[in-house]
Amino acid sequence: MMAVETTDVVVIGTGFGGAIPGYYLAAGGAGVVMLERGPRLATEDFTHNLQLGTFTRIVDDIRGDGVDVIAGNCVGGSSVIYFAASLRAPSFVFERTGTLGRRLWPASISRRALNPWYRRVERTLPVSQQSWDDVPYPGGVWAAACARAGHTCNPVPVAVDLARCTNCNWMVNGCRFGAKRSMLLNYLPAAEACGTDIRPLHEVQSIGPASTSGYRYAVSYLVLDPDDYRVATGSGTIEAKLVILAAGAMGTPVILQRSAAALGGMPAAVGRYFSPNGDRVTLALLDEGKVTELLGLERAPGVAYEGYAIGKPIGSMTFDYLDPSAAEFTRFSLQQIYFPPITNILPEDGVDAAPVWFGVDKKALTARWRSWLTVLAMTEDANEGVFGAPPPSGNFVRIAPAAGLGQLAFHTAPETQRGWDASDAAMKTVVEKDGLARHLLWKGTPNVQSAHPLASCRMGDDPATSALDDQHELRGHPGLFVTDASSVPTSLCVNPSLTIAALAERASSLLLRRAGEFGLGVRPRVPPPGTTDAMRRRRCLHPA
Ligand SMILES: Cc1cc2nc3c(=O)[nH]c(=O)nc-3n(C[C@H](O)[C@H](O)[C@H](O)COP(=O)(O)OP(=O)(O)OC[C@H]3O[C@@H](n4cnc5c(N)ncnc54)[C@H](O)[C@@H]3O)c2cc1C
Numbered sequence: 001m002m003a004v005e006t007t008d009v010v011v012i013g014t015g016f017g018g019a020i021p022g023y024y025l026a027a028g029g030a031g032v033v034m035l036e037r038g039p040r041l042a043t044e045d046f047t048h049n050l051q052l053g054t055f056t057r058i059v060d061d062i063r064g065d066g067v068d069v070i071a072g073n074c075v076g077g078s079s080v081i082y083f084a085a086s087l088r089a090p091s092f093v094f095e096r097t098g099t100l101g102r103r104l105w106p107a108s109i110s111r112r113a114l115n116p117w118y119r120r121v122e123r124t125l126p127v128s129q130q131s132w133d134d135v136p137y138p139g140g141v142w143a144a145a146c147a148r149a150g151h152t153c154n155p156v157p158v159a160v161d162l163a164r165c166t167n168c169n170w171m172v173n174g175c176r177f178g179a180k181r182s183m184l185l186n187y188l189p190a191a192e193a194c195g196t197d198i199r200p201l202h203e204v205q206s207i208g209p210a211s212t213s214g215y216r217y218a219v220s221y222l223v224l225d226p227d228d229y230r231v232a233t234g235s236g237t238i239e240a241k242l243v244i245l246a247a248g249a250m251g252t253p254v255i256l257q258r259s260a261a262a263l264g265g266m267p268a269a270v271g272r273y274f275s276p277n278g279d280r281v282t283l284a285l286l287d288e289g290k291v292t293e294l295l296g297l298e299r300a301p302g303v304a305y306e307g308y309a310i311g312k313p314i315g316s317m318t319f320d321y322l323d324p325s326a327a328e329f330t331r332f333s334l335q336q337i338y339f340p341p342i343t344n345i346l347p348e349d350g351v352d353a354a355p356v357w358f359g360v361d362k363k364a365l366t367a368r369w370r371s372w373l374t375v376l377a378m379t380e381d382a383n384e385g386v387f388g389a390p391p392p393s394g395n396f397v398r399i400a401p402a403a404g405l406g407q408l409a410f411h412t413a414p415e416t417q418r419g420w421d422a423s424d425a426a427m428k429t430v431v432e433k434d435g436l437a438r439h440l441l442w443k444g445t446p447n448v449q450s451a452h453p454l455a456s457c458r459m460g461d462d463p464a465t466s467a468l469d470d471q472h473e474l475r476g477h478p479g480l481f482v483t484d485a486s487s488v489p490t491s492l493c494v495n496p497s498l499t500i501a502a503l504a505e506r507a508s509s510l511l512l513r514r515a516g517e518f519g520l521g522v523r524p525r526v527p528p529p530g531t532t533d534a535m536r537r538r539r540c541l542h543p544a
Helices: 016-027 091-095 111-124 137-148 189-193 252-263 288-295 341-345 360-367 414-431 495-517
Strands: 005-012 033-034 060-065 067-072 195-198 202-209 217-225 227-244 279-286 314-319 333-339 372-379 397-400 403-409 436-439 448-450 480-482
Touching: 005 016, 005 217, 016 033, 016 495, 033 202, 033 217, 033 227, 060 217, 067 091, 067 227, 067 397, 067 403, 111 495, 137 202, 137 314, 137 333, 137 372, 189 195, 202 227, 202 252, 217 414, 227 252, 279 288, 279 414, 279 448, 333 414, 414 436
Parallel strands: 005 033, 005 227, 033 195, 060 403, 067 448, 227 480
Antiparallel strands: 060 067, 202 217, 217 227, 279 372, 279 436, 314 333, 333 372, 397 403
């Protein structure tokens, strides 16, 4: 009989939620194996094109019923493809009560309680505060439009080494300049330096009880073919004393649902309460003459660095609609964001009829692409997403590179719609003032589009509506922890990565202190990974 492989800790997934505890536990002295479904790419492997087989290796677009979600599929997870806007969530978010009418976050977590962990991540990544000189042209247009409409607008802090950034605008492909501070440049190499074994193309299927004495859980995986992730070339099981699930908000609940029978049941909140972070993109079609006349901005023809398609995708945002005293479901941020040309199909063409992807009006709209200003609203949603039964293997049914059909259903609740109506109205007021632009909705698909999946295995104090306790431990399953975006209870009104990372930092510190309970002999305190880059840092501008 083959001996079962054992290790102290198995971490599933290598994004923020996996890399951070993976590092701390390894640095504390535990043996750590990290299983990652996607491939491993280095800085020089990232490309600058949209061909199939290049960026499609590392990105997944998962289509559900009423929602499409984009997420990373590689070592480093979504931190490799993300746009690196790094913001602390406003204080009121932690006090939200949602449609349940009672506090969604555990009583032990507030903005103030999370501030030290936010600070630690900001230093470790590190995060840089952009100045207006660092903000690309569309960020300047958005800021000038906000100012003219009587609103403040701030340059966004980003996890980017601004001295290395070339403003190439290919962040979704992975950064080939080593400027974006993904997990590939900090926590993961630090974890490996402490002996962590990172295994790419290992897709975890389920978790069951261990058969070896002294070990708690058996993690089963398939080894995937690097050229076709639908094909398995092997399989295996590792037993561990502690398991950390960090397969992202689209992966973690599916693994747990599939494991329910073997583990003797799952909390009811696993796979429920999904939040797309209230993401809503709309478009301002700018009148270039008015941009000059009203905002005093001009783009000289042929000056590449003043083009829309050039620059960091996220430059500026307004916090003015994050009023803590306003009613829940009416608060949001509005952030300038750039999307690749593939999204040309999504905005409405301005014609009062059913949405179309093609046609004369759409052609006229796309011909003016250089005058598009896209703005992302991040609102308070109602956590209405629910996962159906898991597929036979994997997190979703893969139909092509970078494309899959998921089991997630999202039927927009009136409270969520109220937030989107409010953010649409605010955006329209800003951009249509004195005819500066025409506001268009994103109607090319009926599905909600999100790059910020959250809350599908959330933490909280109420066992009926939260799968995890306030230490990220899965209720009823000691030694099984969830530290990724799925643990965040609800939408944040800002981009979520810094909060996910701060929570993972906090959870890691708790895990180090509790490791003895799980038979691990580790040091209770471990310093964060050091940063070697001399980076330009200013105090970051966050909502209060
Ligand atoms: C295009 C894009 C732009 C974004 N821009 C920003 C931004 O500017 N600011 C911001 O704050 N946020 C941004 N986000 C969101 C942010 O990247 C995510 O919220 C965050 O990275 C999620 O971290 P995570 O650890 O929960 O999950 P992930 O980083 O997604 O990590 C999950 C990992 O688990 C792996 N995995 C999944 N299933 C399995 C399995 N069965 N077995 C083994 N491994 C598995 C995945 O391949 C992945 O590596 C963006 C996201 C996208 C897609």
